[in-house]
Amino acid sequence: MGEMIVVQDLVKNYGEFCAVNHISFTVPEGKIFGFLGPNGAGKTTTIKMLTTVLDPTGGSIRINGHDPTREQKQVRRSFGIVFQDPSLDDELTAQENMDLHGVLYGVPRVERHKRIDALVDLVGLGERKKDLVKQYSGGMKRRLEVARALLHKPRILFLDEPTIGLDPQTRNHIWGYIQQLSKEEGVTVFFTTHYMDEADRVANDVAVIDHGKIVAQSSPGELKERTKCATLEDAFIALTGHAIREEEANATDRMRMMGRAWRGGGRR
Amino acid sequence: MKAIYILCVRQLKRYVRSPARIIGSLGQPILFLVALGFGFRSMFAKAGGGSYINFLSPGIISMAILFNAVFSGIEIIWDRQFGFLKETLVAPVSRIEIVFGRMLGGALVAMAQGIVVLVICVIAGFRIEKTAVLPLAIVFMFLIALLFAGIGTVFGSVLQDMQGFPLIINFLIMPIFFFSGAIFSADGLPKALQLGLRLNPLSYGVDGLRGACSSVFAYGLATDLIVVTILTAFLLGIGSYFFSRIQL
Numbered sequence: 001m002g003e004m005i006v007v008q009d010l011v012k013n014y015g016e017f018c019a020v021n022h023i024s025f026t027v028p029e030g031k032i033f034g035f036l037g038p039n040g041a042g043k044t045t046t047i048k049m050l051t052t053v054l055d056p057t058g059g060s061i062r063i064n065g066h067d068p069t070r071e072q073k074q075v076r077r078s079f080g081i082v083f084q085d086p087s088l089d090d091e092l093t094a095q096e097n098m099d100l101h102g103v104l105y106g107v108p109r110v111e112r113h114k115r116i117d118a119l120v121d122l123v124g125l126g127e128r129k130k131d132l133v134k135q136y137s138g139g140m141k142r143r144l145e146v147a148r149a150l151l152h153k154p155r156i157l158f159l160d161e162p163t164i165g166l167d168p169q170t171r172n173h174i175w176g177y178i179q180q181l182s183k184e185e186g187v188t189v190f191f192t193t194h195y196m197d198e199a200d201r202v203a204n205d206v207a208v209i210d211h212g213k214i215v216a217q218s219s220p221g222e223l224k225e226r227t228k229c230a231t232l233e234d235a236f237i238a239l240t241g242h243a244i245r246e247e248e249a250n251a252t253d254r255m256r257m258m259g260r261a262w263r264g265g266g267r268r
Numbered sequence: 269m270k271a272i273y274i275l276c277v278r279q280l281k282r283y284v285r286s287p288a289r290i291i292g293s294l295g296q297p298i299l300f301l302v303a304l305g306f307g308f309r310s311m312f313a314k315a316g317g318g319s320y321i322n323f324l325s326p327g328i329i330s331m332a333i334l335f336n337a338v339f340s341g342i343e344i345i346w347d348r349q350f351g352f353l354k355e356t357l358v359a360p361v362s363r364i365e366i367v368f369g370r371m372l373g374g375a376l377v378a379m380a381q382g383i384v385v386l387v388i389c390v391i392a393g394f395r396i397e398k399t400a401v402l403p404l405a406i407v408f409m410f411l412i413a414l415l416f417a418g419i420g421t422v423f424g425s426v427l428q429d430m431q432g433f434p435l436i437i438n439f440l441i442m443p444i445f446f447f448s449g450a451i452f453s454a455d456g457l458p459k460a461l462q463l464g465l466r467l468n469p470l471s472y473g474v475d476g477l478r479g480a481c482s483s484v485f486a487y488g489l490a491t492d493l494i495v496v497t498i499l500t501a502f503l504l505g506i507g508s509y510f511f512s513r514i515q516l
Contacts, residue, residue, distance in 0.1 A: 053357050053516040076360040087351035091282045103274040104359035132285075 003062070004029045004156055004188040005050065010059035012045050012212075019045045021212035022059070027205070029155075030186040032179070034193065034203035034220075036236060038245040042212040043192040044084055047160050050190070051081055064155055077105070080149030084160040084192075086141055090134035094125055094144050097133060098151060105152035112151075119147040122177065139170050146174055150181070157181075159191035163198065171195075175202050196233035206232075210240045271361040275369025276376065279340070283377040290381070293339075297332040297385045301325070301392055304451055317453075325389035326478035327450025330412055333382040334470060337413045338441055340374025341420020341507065345427055354516060363512035371421055371507060375413035382409045396481045405480040411496045412473035418503030425510035450474050454486065469499045 005027040012020040020042045027033040037043050048054035050061060052068040052075050061068050064078035088097050095116060102112035120129045123143035133141060142162065149157060157178070163171040179202055181187045193199055199206055200220045207217040216223055216239050220232050229235040283290070305321050305328075312320035347353040356366050386394075396402065423436055447461065448470035454462050465471050476492035479485030485492060 048516055051358050053354065055515065073360045073362075076358055079358075081358055083351065083354055085351050087353075087355045089278065089282075089352045089355075090350065091285055092278065096278075096281070100274050100278060101355070101359075103270050104356065104361050106270075106360070 002029055002065075003027065004031075004064055005033070005190060006060075006062040007046075007050070008060045010046070010049065010061060011057045012042075012049060012054070013057045018212050020049070020056075023209065023212070023214045024059075025207050025214065025217060027188055027190060029188050030182060031204045032182050032189040032191070032202055034191055034199040034206040035209065036192065036196070036199055036206055037209035038240055040245055041209045041240075043209060044160055046209070047081075047158055047190075047192065051079060051158060052076055077152070078154060079156040079158055080152065080154035081158040082142070082145045082149050082160065082162045084164070086145070088133045088141055088144060088148075091132065093130050093132055094120060094136070095129045097144065098129075098148055101148050102151050107152055115151055119150060120144070123147045124173075139166050142166055143170065143174065146177075154187065156188045156190065159189065161192055161194065163193065163195065171198070178202070196231065196236050200232040208236060208239050215239050269365075271359070271365045272369040272372060275356070275366060276373035279370070279373030279377055280380075283380065290384070293332070293336060293381060294384065294388070296335065297328045298388060300331065300451075301328045301385075301389060305392060319393075319395070321389070321393045322395060322482060323453075323478070324451060325386075325392075325394035326481055327448070327474050328389060329382050329385050329409065330448070330450055330470060330474045330477060331445050332385040333378045333409055333412050334416050334441065334445055336378035336381045337374055337416035338420035338423075338436075340377055341371070341417050341422070341424045342427075342430075342433065342436075343374070344370070344421065344424030344511070345430055345433075349429070353514075357514065357516065363514075364508050367421060367508045367511040368504075370511075371414065371417040371504060374417040374420065375410065378413040378417065379406075379409050382413070394481075397483055401480045401483065405477055408473055408476040408480055408492070408496065411500050412470065412477070415469060415473070415496065415500040415503050418500065418507035421507030422503075422510045425507070425514055444468055444470050447471075448474050449486070469496070472496050472499075 003026045007026070008024050010020055010023050011018070023046070035043055035046065045054065049056045050063060050068060052072045055069055063075045066074040066078070068075045089100070092100070098116040098120065099112065102116065107115065117126070120126050123146060125140060125144055125147070128136070128140070133144065136144065142165070146162065159178075163174060166174070175198065178189055182189050203220055205217070205219055206223065208215050208223075216226075218226070223235045224230070224232060227235040227238040229238055301324065305324050309320045312318075312323065317323060344353065396405075423432070447464050448468050449465055450470070454465045457465070472487060472492045472495040475486045476489070476496060479489055479492065
């Protein structure tokens, strides 16, 4: 078993502001890795860099052995992703969304149709696959996005707060399937979440990031032991403090926006 | 190639599925056609210009294409806000294919809208001299659509939100429309305005389309075709460049 994700000394600066500050970690193949941190800690920024849509300021990344800044196609073929916010086309049906994804990822037609049918059934949307996505509830959209991320049989699955706004039934259902996928097909899973009980239950390893730096990295059990806490949530708070980050996150967002404005719209 | 095709199909599906948008974007061209077409008809005829509807219609068709094509490019901002853009940007497909699919889809939608306006113009009294030249008219309509889908793509790629949209419409697209010879000819205009018309890419598209319908070209068929083709190729390139630099 090799290392599926290798991150060394990764840095992302927005102007003066350092969103990700020299972080390093590795995720072995077939493992479920939880990336935890308060709002504005740098989780989504890290995922963006791992998934080729944002260039790092410094450091190196290997995804399935490839560099996201240079070998984008190989990297993109290796992973499926469920983003923090929705990324479906509301004006298309579930089936059309899936089909579009399959074509973009070069899944041959016959296999595509077979897998689409199997996957929409799996997430319980088989009956409604011909409905426009704009008629779906938040939970249904989420399930569809999970199904879509799996369509091209990725080696790595990135999940950025995949269960936000979902009821316990759906959360359990989705995690159950993802655990099974990891166990049976050796898919590597990298996820972020604010639900510590969820991370405790499913993750083999977790890293806690705060202010752009990794402050702890181990299995959930070791983390609880080390901080002498009964739950991962208490351990998390022991590591990251009680201060509520909403204000700070907003300020961060503002700074990012300003940064974008200054550098001509966030490109580069 | 398949990526270009499927992204094109996506845009056509979205177009066909939103009758509100189809009808909504017909409002402006119909308003211009009726208000100007019938308002200035007798004045134009008295001045010896002939049928104003025949003169105006290619301009109004170009207008419909112009607005829809620019809008299709600006839809990138929507896709960014509603998230679909990310889905295409992490796919193992080159940005060039994605942006070409988008521009081609946008251009086809704009052209479809142009053809609807053409039909309305015919109902209002627009007469095409020889139906044999209709393919040439279609070529010009398609080139105008592609050209402005390229311009829209530049803005859609650079802008982060819709706040700059009125700026683009009022200070770029409206002037491009008004000073393109769509509603009046360049003859007898002050020198500065004539130069403005000469520098406006849409002028050549409007003239080409008008010439195709009436066999009278102001700049000549070859000039129109060459200028519009080169500019279209250029803007597709620029649009692709800006799109490929998008980061999330």
